[in-house]
Amino acid sequence: MRFYKFILLLLPFLLNGQSIQVIDSETKTPVSYAEIEVYELDVQLKCNAVGEVKLTSVPPSFTLIVSGIGYLTKNIQVNEIQSDVLVVEVEKNHLLLNEVIISPTTGIIQQHNLSNVVLKQINNPNSIGTSNLMGTVASVPGVYSIYTGAGISKPVIRGMSGLKVLTFLNGLRIENQQWANDHGVNFTDLGIKTVEIVKGPSSLLYGADALGGVLYFVDEDYTSPNTQQSSVETRFESNSLSTSTVARLKMAGNNFRFNVFAGYKNAADYQIPNGAYIVNSRFKGKTLKTALGYNKNRWIFNLRYNHNSNQIGLPGHTHSANPNPSDFQSSVQNRDRAVPFQLISDHYLSIENKLIFDKSVLKLLTGYTSNSLTEHEEKVTIPGIKMLLTNIPYNLSFSTNINENLKWISGAQGMIVKNKNDRSAENILLPNSSSIDYGTYSLFQFSKELFETQIGVRYDYREISADEIGSKNFSKLNGSIGLVYQTGLYTFRTNFSSGFRPPHISEMLANGVHHGTNRYEIGSQDLESEYANQLDFSLDYNTAHLNVNINPFYNTFKNYIYIKPTEVIIEGYENYPVYRYAQTSSATTYGTEIYFHYHPHFAHRLHLEQDFSFVMGEDQYNQPLPLIPQTRINTNLKYEFGEQKAKIKIETVQLQRTHFLDKNEVASFETTSNDYEIYNIEANFSYTSKKTVYLKLGIRNIFNKRFVNHLSNLKNIGLPGAGTNVYFAINYILN
Template sequence: MYKLIYLLLALAVTSTTFAQNSVKGKVIDAETNDPVMSATIYISKLEKGALTNFEGIFQIDNISKGDYNLVISSIGYSTRTVKVSLPSNEEVIIQLQPSAIEMEAVIVSTPFHKLQSENVVRVERETIDNLNKSGAVSLAEGIALLPGVETVTTGAGIGKPVIRGLSSNRVLIYAQGVRLENQQYGDEHGLGLSSSGVESVEVIKGPASLLYGSDALGGVLYLNPEKYAVPASTDLDAKVTYHSNSLGTETNAGFKTSGERLKFLVRGNYATHSDYETGNGMRVTNSRFDEKDFKTGIGYQDEKYRGDLRYNYNNSTIGIPEEIGEQSASKKELLPYQQIDNHILSFDNKLFFTNSSLDIKVGYLFNNRKEFEDHHEENEEEQGEEEQEEEEGPALEMHLETLNYDLKYNSAKWGNFETIFGVQGMFQTNKNFGEEILIPDANVSDIGFLAVTHYHLEKLDIQAGVRFDNRSIESREMGVFGEEEYFAPIDRNFNSYNGSLGIKYNLFSRFIARVNVATGFRAPNLAELTSNGAHEGTNRFELGNSGLNNEQNLQLDLALEYSNEHFEIFTNVFYNNINDYIFLNPANRFIEGDPVFEYLQNDAKLYGGEAGLHLHPHPIDWLHLESSVAIVKGEREDGENLPLIPATSFTNTLRVEFDKGAWFKSNYGFLTVKSVLDQENVSAFETRTPGYSLLSAGIGGSFNLNKTMINLRISGNNLLNETYISHLSRLKPDGIQDRGRNISLSVQTFF
């Protein structure tokens, strides 16, 4: 490991001796020939870019010899891609066509980093800034705004993504370019991440095991970190947000600066919330939480090497609600609660050759999860004993250490073929330090080999790949044989071969069809194999099954899209067949008052899709009408419905945008109605969930005060104070309702 780091640093120093090339040009309006100011020019292969000046001129230096795609985007224009070859002394003249359609962005989570319109796989993407405009309290709540994505929640502080009915270890999360590992198997375990310092989120819906390996069977949530400042600039910003429902406040500040080669950024965030209030005016006891988040990064780039070293520390104290009891606006922790420390250290390196490159990513993650229990004592003497027990330490404490690596070689183009070869893997240890043990001490190791190729013609793109994976799980014997808390040792190996084939075809102008078929797999996780204990957040006793097999699936995905200057429509249908689907099943017995659930397997299938339209009619391009629907059904081979399947939902939004006003600029306003239908297709241990509709609205804009730009935003969620319970709420069995009306006010300054 150290030798690799020294080698990369040496390459960074010596690479400055290579010849330097530049690409320069001008961006103009295709209809008026006027220069386009502040247009973004981005070289996805190098992850490097620039902005045009007042005259529409740009220049990007320190580029090695080779062929590159320039992605040019600007608000109010269609995004386009232009190919250039270096070295060249010619100035590139780029014409942008005016359009009311939102500008496209490069998709990072797919292998070849193309625009959405050029990808073989459809990917949902949204900026965190746009998600925050909705008034989302947490990152998990924000991503639930994307079509086909929902969240399993335990109160307001714990949420995790559900993609087309699959969640937990079936959805892989990437942060800072490395896979996130934080005991995500538990439904009552949150993301352990803040939206602070995250620029955008991308969602691959469907099996992404070919690119990411085990645990990506259901899809991938890819969080793109905040970009560095543009070369030769320094940025400073601060933001304060208030949420009325939970009396919550969030403060955020960031600083970043960039020279020609070296770059630096740092950002801190602190959020604290009281118990949230339901639509009937009652506060949900112990739904309070607070979160501290710190991110920093150092980057370096020249014509032959790019390096990005980033670190993220996240600390969360999250109450575990069990009832509507004492009404309080206190923010002090209350038993039972979780305390989670999450560290992510990533080192992303890229070596550039003529028309090829080598990517080397290394990540170290440390997750410390503690749970403090409530014994529900009533008198003061017993409460004092409880406080003393808390001081002695948590009832549950688990340390999860993960070292993961990702090496990919992007080969030189062979005609119309572009190919990637790669190897990925991780080494992981889980250790217990608390009195209670849910899963034993264990070691997990992964390794995977992959190859994926892309074939491009004028109207046709084909992408195909193959992959082999091996996962090894070895756990320690813990406890005394014959006793209830005994953990038998296991030593299991899981292997799988997978493949994918995707086709994108431009049927005619502006009409795109995508067909993808892929296999995926997921090895059973440590909890499914070895669990033997009660979970506070779920109120059940879980028993593992050491004989579980791989989950193996085959998914077919069809997407049709049409767009013109003022109208967009899409439909996306899928069918997902999973062999040996692992699920929890009631065992019809109790241990210490908690119902016992055991892990079993049965074949299953999920099917459904998403559809939507976006209308922005001419000449009133400031008006946007958006509508979408998401449907998913899930059932086992024996006819039983799968648990935690989202209900069918419809989302309709009226949005207005004005770039300039008398006092403000970048003005916007929106009105959204989300309607969720009854969920009657429930599993054996679920109950029917009535439907509901939620009304949201918001306005915002920015203005300059001297040399400082100030953004003001106000948004309201559940404005009609609807009393409802989401089908994916972990508090539903206790009859605890979701959050009522919430007004969010945000002030952000840029210096």
């Protein structure tokens, strides 16, 4: 404790402060313990009992997001401090269906966004718990996951996955050999606040490759100035005997801020409904995350580092042409390392500098990422493949409010990527290669009363180099245009966007055994760049008790790239099926997402939510595309308990039903999938004395339903998902 106080004594670089008071707009009385986020600083403040908080060391222009229990969230742009006390009036609202959401990439409020961007809160204490990060993300309409057991999962957005979906962490583009279905997102939910999900072609702000969409993760805010926060959390799941422990520490002075998170997880083989265990579905991993922030006058600086190290078993590994599902099941649960397995080690470093002017913001983000992937098939000492993928990205952006109606955002992005094989590996699946990207973009947003419109263009260039192909260049001009119109209770959005993706080195030059997917893969040097166009519509209807969103979409693709099985037999590798990368001249995906949230007037604490996700994909011959997910219906019934005098309080109780419909329209080399429904239940509690403790207790797959999802990598050998899983999480707040 003395050490923490000593550190805080080193941090005070005091400037003239600004007091903020939050009051009720009708009664003019203080709103106790209101929360205020300073958007530009990533700082979260909490008011005292009389609704006041001291704000120190802020830039000349900044944005406040003010919220309070029972009140509408309010967004305020402060361009000039007029007095010592800034009074913020908020309106009462017994129901908050739509929070104020500001895009972490553009700074635009969601209700003014031209596309229907979804911002999902991670680690929400009142949401149904999931086993991993992708489980939380996949609860969003139109978003799914491809998974291999419990240890590997990766995102699917409107039927697009792999290299067609980009992942960012605090603005840093994550490269992690995402060309393969068994290479999942390697970081966890530790220290992550939100994820912004952009559906469909998104090249304008994110660059080449964003044909299917983007996941943009943002870390938790810093704590309030001159305070510290710390907590320890433990989680347990009965199905895989999974244990997870995380620790969090946040410290801040007036100008300096510091966050550190550490976590460890260990899971044994998961159990299926018949009582058996899936052999080698075990995994373990550790995470370290730090962030250092500093601001002085107009300058804001953030330095972030994240390290993830995982050991993941590969279930369902076989050389048999007709495997028997019982061969991969055991009556004994195990967590010891066994071949085949993956060793994955990631390092992410980002350096962010922001200069804030009266009406403009200039931001430069640079960094470094490395992904070390090692796969052992039959030998623990000698890897089958071992590769190191490094990336040096940069992102320079400038945004300015030209006047009260017109905003201009412009920027330049690029990256240098290198992939290198280790000589200790037995095989080389991909050759050594490198690529250089650069792009520039510009967009304008015009707003006038109930009308918003946005138009933007972008140019991208990529050069790929490898000994087998020499050097190849790809380039494309893309654009986006859209509008938002609000009238009464309705909000209408429409957006047209385009994108492109050059063929990846794995698609052009793969020639070897991929142990993670148990197949021999062959690339094609004749592949051309993919192009995509999306037309997206969205209609929102909002009242005090009802929120409905309908979002149909239509995508067209040119030169669509996919991988398919062949009848070829490779000498010396007769036990491996041979897959080849191919290209269809055109393809389409189309569908709709519907979201419904009802809060009855007669039961203020009851919430009924339901969403519907449907997508279809076809090639130029009207034949189904592979890996298109099943139609899904999610239903959530939640009851929120009110004020309670007891030390132990029950906060919420939720019942969730997820129904996947039959999948009969499948690619020629896929099999159909049956419908199934899963029921989950969860309760959240809190205990307050000298310290505060939060408890989450739930059951997933209550009725022990046997199911095989269409996107499971274990579907081809008939291995089902996990059976009943009782879980709990205890979060102990130290201060």
